[in-house]
Amino acid sequence: MGARRLTLLVVLALLVIAAPFVLSSYWVGLLTEVAILAILAMSLDVLLGYTGLPSLGHASLFGVAAYAVALLSTRYGMNFWTCVFAGLVVGTLASAVIGLIVSHVRDVYFLMITLAIGMVLWGLSYRWIPVTGGDNGLSGIPSLEVHAGLPFAGPTAFYYVTLVVFALSAGAMVLLVRSPFGLTLRGIRENEGRMKSLGFNTWLHCYLSFIVSGFFASVAGVMWAYYNGFVSPTYLDLTASSELFLMVTLGGPATLVGPVLGAGMIVLLKNVMSAYTARWLLILGTVYIVAILTAPKGVWNLGSRRSA
Amino acid sequence: MTASSTAALKLEQVSRHFGGLKAVDGVSLTVQPGERHALIGPNGAGKTTLFNLISGEFPPTSGRVELFGADVTKVPAYKRAALGIARTFQITKLFPALTVRENVLVACTALDRRRLAMHRTVASCTDLRDAADRLLESFGLLPHAAETAKNLSYGDQRKLEVALSMAGRPRLLLLDEPMAGLSAGESRSMHELIDRLDRSIAVLLIEHDMDVAFAFANRVTVLHHGRVLTEGSCDEVSANRSVQQIYLGDAADH
Numbered sequence A: 001m002g003a004r005r006l007t008l009l010v011v012l013a014l015l016v017i018a019a020p021f022v023l024s025s026y027w028v029g030l031l032t033e034v035a036i037l038a039i040l041a042m043s044l045d046v047l048l049g050y051t052g053l054p055s056l057g058h059a060s061l062f063g064v065a066a067y068a069v070a071l072l073s074t075r076y077g078m079n080f081w082t083c084v085f086a087g088l089v090v091g092t093l094a095s096a097v098i099g100l101i102v103s104h105v106r107d108v109y110f111l112m113i114t115l116a117i118g119m120v121l122w123g124l125s126y127r128w129i130p131v132t133g134g135d136n137g138l139s140g141i142p143s144l145e146v147h148a149g150l151p152f153a154g155p156t157a158f159y160y161v162t163l164v165v166f167a168l169s170a171g172a173m174v175l176l177v178r179s180p181f182g183l184t185l186r187g188i189r190e191n192e193g194r195m196k197s198l199g200f201n202t203w204l205h206c207y208l209s210f211i212v213s214g215f216f217a218s219v220a221g222v223m224w225a226y227y228n229g230f231v232s233p234t235y236l237d238l239t240a241s242s243e244l245f246l247m248v249t250l251g252g253p254a255t256l257v258g259p260v261l262g263a264g265m266i267v268l269l270k271n272v273m274s275a276y277t278a279r280w281l282l283i284l285g286t287v288y289i290v291a292i293l294t295a296p297k298g299v300w301n302l303g304s305r306r307s308a
Numbered sequence B: 001m002t003a004s005s006t007a008a009l010k011l012e013q014v015s016r017h018f019g020g021l022k023a024v025d026g027v028s029l030t031v032q033p034g035e036r037h038a039l040i041g042p043n044g045a046g047k048t049t050l051f052n053l054i055s056g057e058f059p060p061t062s063g064r065v066e067l068f069g070a071d072v073t074k075v076p077a078y079k080r081a082a083l084g085i086a087r088t089f090q091i092t093k094l095f096p097a098l099t100v101r102e103n104v105l106v107a108c109t110a111l112d113r114r115r116l117a118m119h120r121t122v123a124s125c126t127d128l129r130d131a132a133d134r135l136l137e138s139f140g141l142l143p144h145a146a147e148t149a150k151n152l153s154y155g156d157q158r159k160l161e162v163a164l165s166m167a168g169r170p171r172l173l174l175l176d177e178p179m180a181g182l183s184a185g186e187s188r189s190m191h192e193l194i195d196r197l198d199r200s201i202a203v204l205l206i207e208h209d210m211d212v213a214f215a216f217a218n219r220v221t222v223l224h225h226g227r228v229l230t231e232g233s234c235d236e237v238s239a240n241r242s243v244q245q246i247y248l249g250d251a252a253d254h
């Protein structure tokens, strides 16, 4: 990363921290959304950008964790840390099970099978009404500040909690992709056959990548449940997974920073545009085509030859 | 044979069929530790397919593959690598978007217990980085360490191809036409690199050029239509009538 980009990041970080002092609570809320979805987008980047496994069902892992939090906090009145822990464990376990199925296939087959499993989970959230509340979802999740017993409450307090979670998650994922394991993921993306003949059990690496990615998707899912105070099947649907996919490809895969920018662009675009039109998917499609034509490697890779 | 001289490689009646085509047809072959063995034969003779059977790319239709005394016929490629075998590919197989140093680093990680480590950076594993740089140095690639592999010249890509295979300190090395497509100068420097390899490593070399093969090897196996036509010392093989015929015929094609 060049000095110019580093400067840009530092300035952005300062702006983000100062934001609640200058912005209205509407914009603070949007920034909170961006930060949570950015964690989710980065988690997909580990899988899609670094490992080369294109998942079209990633939102469902996020959704599973969110539902776990919702169910335990509303139905069973569990305390904050139990809910958080359960959300992370359930989401990660779900990825461990799904990973067993999907980590044997690659490329377009991976895309299709993750899509199919995502649809199944969405169907479950929609149809398993006694547990999930069906179309209505589950509402009444306590606010995180109250549930966790924080001395401060309100959108600004939640915003700063989210920033902390974001910073920890982003830091962990940055370390991950720079670790020996992260290097092996890029090796698999570049040439899996060569990795095998060098002595790597590439299946294991892909499987672990899927689980790690599922863990961070769960972190985002837990935060999303608390942010909205309810969960619904739209968290797991194909639109959610596609938007997520677009955040990564639009922002710049295998950069981690790119997906954060992608999350920002998609969230802002969606909120601005929804004031004018209901044809969000049409706009999304158009953005995708324009992005492919003008910045095929993503916005963060514009004007640089080198990518991770 | 004594117990202390277990063959590095032993093939017994190994075959591989593709549909009706017998690409490899009942090949038996032994390579001793430290041996320099050349595998020659015209295009389509089944040399690369035989390499694939040895490295475990796919299983043989029939027959038995032994590495260092262990039956590996049904063992996947990545586990064979852990036994001490490495190979290069006729068609270069690098990690194109990674830097040259990263290419070698990932290869050095393959048989290291830190390959699954997620809690520290590669940069903090100074011994891995040193090992990678020593390897790059010995292949004359250190000046290109920071370049992206796909931007290397073809000659340097071929060197990197061999460097990757050396990262795991193999005891048996399979080289599939390392000189193919190189200019005369590049070819010579590749030849020197291969000649300089540690003498304890057994090397099985596929080479199209008979002069190069004979200059390199102690023993030569000639493959033709998937079968072993003959095997012996360089002198024996070059004096063989049918080998001369194949190669004269082959030469007439060019």
Ligand SMILES: Nc1ncnc2c1ncn2[C@@H]1O[C@H](COP(=O)(O)OP(=O)(O)O)[C@@H](O)[C@H]1O
Binding pocket: B018, B021, B023, B041, B042, B043, B044, B045, B046, B047, B048, B049, B050
């Ligand atoms: N994966 C494969 N599927 C079908 N046929 C193959 C395959 N690999 C090799 N062959 C065929 O097997 C024969 C031997 O090929 P190969 O081992 O590449 O020869 P060589 O390396 O000696 O030039 C050729 O006729 C080739 O077309």
Ligand SMILES: [Mg+2]
Binding pocket: B047, B048, B049, B090
């Ligand atoms: Mg060949």
